Amino acid sequence: MDIPAIYTDRLTKSYGRTLALDGLSLTVRPGEAYGFLGPNGAGKTTTIRLLLGLHHASSGTALVFGLDSWNEPVAGHRHVAYVPGEPFLWPSLTGAESLEFLGRLHGGTDVGYRDQLIERFELDASKKVRALSKGNRQKIQLIAALATRADLLLLDEPTSGLDPLMEMAFRESVHEAKDRGQTMFLSSHELSEVEATCDRVGILRSGRLVDQGSLSELRQLSAQTIEVTFDGPAPELGRLPGVAVRATTPNSLHLEVSGELSPLLAELASHRVTSLTSRPPSLEELFLHHYDGTDEHDHP
């Protein structure tokens, strides 16, 4: 059995009275691309800081390739390339100097690939960092990270400053990394990005992992979306087990159904239904399901 690229067990972190991460248990296997989803403040960055040993866990374990994040950070970092969400660099260095510096500190850079990436991301490497926009500073960090060919890419909202063209360049590079067998841990709230690049997804909410699995698994386990139109006023269906009403018009309903469909179908049989569509939930809907609406089952 391979050593997991990332392994956490009941990883918990509180800052004073704020519980930022609450018992996170997570395994990312080598070669896997893991999407870490969650809204702002869910604990995504905290998780990454704990994995890097930048912050000290209140309890629990965090291992990177079997190396303890807090006790052996440097050994772990040799396998890791990190792209922070806020691209802070040294203002007086140029892009080229920054890449050189970061590359030397990492201890190994594929220079040919780096130059290829500079071209792909259209980075003007002669400009000083202080004269660069956020997106351009982010490119430097992305290029530096990708060019190390590190075993594990830790990416914390890496495309938040990139334009759509550069996002495509990013996806291309990530696929190259996956093809080479590199592991990726992508923290994001951009669902389309995660959908396009990741094999497995974990959804974090208020410091807890509320759902995890491959996209198809998540879709199966989660509620289906059903739209029903009636010939006449829409009936009240929210009290049926496993049924949540997402939206209502006078004669149609937008429902989310988890579990068995038969109670709903039995109920619908007694109404005059003019159309009925059913589809698996999009990632957006999965996400929203876990965020705004979770409790609708309890409060119809």
Next chain:
Amino acid sequence: MSTTILSLEADRAAAGDLPRRPGVAPVLARRALRDARVRTIAFMYLFGLVAYVQPVGFRSAFPSLESRIAFARSFGDNKAVVLFYGKAYDLLTVGGYSAWRVGGTLAIFAAVFGVLASVRALRTEEDSGRAELVLSSIVDRRRYLTVSLAAVGATAVALGCAETAGLLAGGLPPGNSLLLVLSTVSVLWVFVGVGAVISQVASTHRLALQLGGACVGLALLVRVIADTANGAGWLRWFTPLGWAEEQRPFTGEHPLVLLLPLSFGAALLVLAVRLAQRRDIGCGILAPRERSTPRLALLSSPTAQALRGELVGLATWVGGAAVFAIIIGVLAKSTASAGLSPQLQREFAKLGTGSITTPAGYVGLSFLLFELAVPLFAVAQVSALRREESEQALETLLALPVGRYRWLSGRLALAAGGAAAVALSAALFGWIGVTASGASLSLPEMLEASVNCFAMAALFLGLAVLLFGIVPRAASAGAYVLVTLSFLWQLFGALLSLPHWALDLTPYAHLGLAPAQPFRPVPALILVLIGVVSASAGVAAFRRRDLAQA
């Protein structure tokens, strides 16, 4: 965050869909004052303390007219003392003495505060991008600048009040006290103007502070030359610190001189507002070079890269120390003649500055300046570490295979090396100056003086690292306060006739003022050891804590 709230409030107020709220100006001003409150309160204590201690101390140290005459005869013209505190016009009255000591000292602090306050309020806000946010609301540039400067003005008034309170509590008459306070505040006013103009010129917070520091240094240098070199008194009219002296509170006041700083400061402020209206926000008039061909030297380690960034700053420190030391050295020969009675020597000791009537004595006392400056340099290095952490560049570094120990110990070695270079520069160029003027002081004696500076720097570097490890967010301010307090304790303690154990609380009390007094290797070594132990504890604490953002 609060700036966002502020612009929202302003927008709503403009749209008129809310009950009438206070205008934009008070909201902005409150924000600015809040940002400045720690610094302002610290300086208020300092101003109040200095203003109170001097009259009270003088009264108790020199109670009779005879003792004051003796003091004045030997002291008033002593170049070393003048170098520190400026020209004295009357040393027979409590008022005259206080005007000299309070005015001379606080003028320098006022200059530092003025530059710091206005650069922080203007350039730092712009550098951080917050100014852009404010200016995207319904506030225009002139209003923004005016409100920010008005907030600085309010802090200046607070300092003035603290100084007034100190003087009145020290038993000085209100009228003259007010003139003395005005002379201090006038310096502050000018340097707020200086900082405001610099904030328009320099594009980064750091460059602005460096330029501001250079202006204060230059003003001080001109005043020192005017007050100490024979026949150079006219130079006093060319420095705001000299204008403060020429107002002569308590000693035949020349309040009209006040017009000079008033109008000069106003001119600078008008210039700053003009410049601000025609330039791009976020940039300075001095556009930094935006691109360059890569120079790949000094990128092999975090320490090398830090050295690369600090080279200019370090060169400035070493050069500045050299210039100051040469001047002190050249002036050493012309100091007051030796042969003072033992009783008078004791009187000098009350100033906490040792014997100062020979060239060696003069140089020894003057080196007290470097014993303050070199530790400040060391603390500034720790302050830079902390900035790197709060701006999260450190996070990028430590996510690489760079250990915390390697990063911090490399940077500390750099700081210690820099401090040693500054101290050596002072000693070497002081010796060159002394030798050039024909006085005799050996190079080893001067090197002993630089060892003193280094020992002091090592101590405070260690303490600063300890603070950095334990209370990162308060480390920078805390370390500066420690250095300043220790230094002032040394200057004031003796005057206040504090008991021996209390005097010994400051590390400055334990060093021999080489070359005036014999060098004391054991205390110097102990200070270095305390520094090393504290630094080790600080490094250990840093390795155990979370990185702390701003």
